Amino acid sequence: MSDDLTPAENNDGSSDENNQERHTQEIRHSQVSARVPEGVSRGVFSTGAVVLQGGHEFILDFLLRISTPQQVVARVVLPLGVVPQMIRALRDNLNNYEKRFGTPTIPTPLPPQVTSSADSINVGPGMETPASKEPTPPVSDAVSGASASGMGAVGETMTPESGEEQQSNPATVNKPVEAGQKPPSAEELYDELKLPDEMLSGDYANAVRIGHSATEFSFDFITTFFPRSCVSARVHMAAPNIPRLLDSLTHSFEQFQRKVAQQQKRQPPQQGDQPGNL
Incomplete structure (x- = not known):
């Protein structure tokens, strides 16, 4: 008596083996027609990003550094294979941008402008322009860095992990940064960031x-x-x-590749890989 089982046939004459093949077929669909949920369509604005390395993924924390406290507005989780693809796509987009618009640069902040009464224009008979007076220096606002005549220049510092600029405490705006100063740890960095609980797990993506x-x-x-x-x-x-984001992604991925290469060198060869063993 044979132990082989004959596949059962369905009412249409097809076997279960054929049905299994249909269920395991490869499905391809275009990213161009990706659905955009209503809650995502508007998007969020970010002024910087922090790149974190995991054991099997990369985490991108997009920051908003305009308000205080600084906050994470989006956390995206990417598998390892997507990171080099994103780096290449971002580099190509930046090259195309520079060919059309030139190198993107950060404008130099201007000092606050003080408008005196002599700058006003009077129209009509008998409306003489008053004599000019010395402009009154603006009164500094110690909380927001604003002045009575407009927004002042707020001091900025560099975050080593992301290479991005962030607003510093007004009390330490003019404090020089020591050359040998140790960069802040991840714990110290995130102590100053607002990360909502609903954003801790992040949003997964396998394409960009x-x-x-x-x-x-x-x-x-x-x-x-x-x-x-x-x-x-x-x-x-x-x-x-964008150039600093590209530099941060490239540096972080190269660092990850070096770490993986070092781990592979430390692993002893398996017994089946040794010469002379079959």
Whole structure:
């Protein structure tokens, strides 16, 4: 008596083996037609990013450093294979941007302008322009760095992990940074950032779509799951911040590759890999 089992046939004459083949077929669909949920369509604006390395993924924390406390506005989780693809796509977009608009640069902040009464224009008979007076120096606002005549220049410092600029405490604006100063740890950095509980797990994406205009870059982070691709996060950044984001991604991925190479060298060869063993 044979132990072989004959596949059962369905009513249409097809066997279960054929049905299994249909269920395991490869499905491909385009990212261009990715669905954009209503809560994601507007996107979030970011002024900087922190790149974190995990054991099997990269985490991108997009920051908003305009308000206090500084906060994480989007957290995106990318698998390892997507990171080099994003680096190449971002580099190509930046090259195309520079060919059309030139190198994106951060404008130098101007000092606050004080308007005196002599700058006013009087119209009508008998409306003489009063004599000019010495302009009154603006009164500094110690909380926000603003002045009575307009926004003043707020001091900025560099974050070693991301290479981005962030607003510093007004009390330490003029404090010089020592050359041998130790960069802050991840714990110290995130103690100053507001990270909502609902954002701790982040938004997963296994594809990235990048576009740009004359002033900003847009990132659509996409999940390419069946039956339809979907945008899980959308982030906008000003064009001058893109070169530093590209440098941070490239440096972090190269550092990850070196770490993996060192770990592979430390691992002893398996018994089956030794010469002379079959």
